[in-house]
Amino acid sequence: GAGVSQSPSNKVTEKGKDVELRCDPISGHTALYWYRQSLGQGLEFLIYFQGNSAPDKSGLPSDRFSAERTGGSVSTLTIQRTQQEDSAVYLCASSRHGGLAGVYEQYFGPGTRLTVT
Amino acid sequence: AQTVTQSQPEMSVQEAETVTLSCTYDTSESDYYLFWYKQPPSRQMILVIRQEAYKQQNATENRFSVNFQKAAKSFSLKISDSQLGDAAMYFCAYRSALSGGSNYKLTFGKGTLLTVNP
Numbered sequence: 168g169a170g171v172s173q174s175p176s177n178k179v180t181e182k183g184k185d186v187e188l189r190c191d192p193i194s195g196h197t198a199l200y201w202y203r204q205s206l207g208q209g210l211e212f213l214i215y216f217q218g219n220s221a222p223d224k225s226g227l228p229s230d231r232f233s234a235e236r237t238g239g240s241v242s243t244l245t246i247q248r249t250q251q252e253d254s255a256v257y258l259c260a261s262s263r264h265g266g267l268a269g270v271y272e273q274y275f276g277p278g279t280r281l282t283v284t
Numbered sequence: 285a286q287t288v289t290q291s292q293p294e295m296s297v298q299e300a301e302t303v304t305l306s307c308t309y310d311t312s313e314s315d316y317y318l319f320w321y322k323q324p325p326s327r328q329m330i331l332v333i334r335q336e337a338y339k340q341q342n343a344t345e346n347r348f349s350v351n352f353q354k355a356a357k358s359f360s361l362k363i364s365d366s367q368l369g370d371a372a373m374y375f376c377a378y379r380s381a382l383s384g385g386s387n388y389k390l391t392f393g394k395g396t397l398l399t400v401n402p
Contacts, residue, residue, distance in 0.1 A: 275329035
């Protein structure tokens with residue numbers, strides 16, 4: 168079946184503009200994660216969604232970052248008033264479940280490379 | 285908070301040879317999961333192998349095997365019979381076995397860039 172897809176693949180934006188990054192998880196996966204991969208910080212967890220529960224936003228670096236997940240499927244990560252330090256690859260992953268009965272593999276998308284000029 | 289350290293930013297290996305990538309981690313938890321992920325230039329993270337901390341037996345997947353030393357908090361990856369397609373960035377990752385919220389997140393090391401020479 169289809170894997171995790173993300174769009175756009177690359178995004179160049181000017182400092183101060185807002186951007187939206189999209190993630191389509193694998194069908195039937197109830198858990199969805201966003202990570203950020205940057206040269207300085209490596210791979211960092213941003214936010215976690217599980218079904219219709221309230222998301223865990225503990226990894227979001229500032230209030231300029233927000234994310235939503237509609238209908239328990241597609242997710243959008245929004246960065247407002249982008250800064251140069253937001254330049255990074257944003258990776259989305261999904262899994263069958265967050266945990267409980269064991270660990271389910273997180274399947275990653277190809278990421279969106281964001282460049283803020 | 286857990287941390288994962290990969291002390292080798294870059295490694296190289298000759299095709300058909302064996303290479304070992306190092307990973308250490310720090311945690312106060314007794315139960316957890318450890319992973320090795322591969323990231324080729326396409327950026328797609330691919331799970332290579334995983335280890336449950338409660339299992340003493342080291343995980344193996346074809347040419348990939350791990351040396352899990354729980355007391356030393358060490359989790360190295362051995363790649364046997366290296367192939368050109370193994371060239372990629374390799375990340376070691378930790379996941380808590382606790383349930384709830386961000387316990388399900390992966391905590392990654394900085395990565396090791398593996399080059400395979402023909």
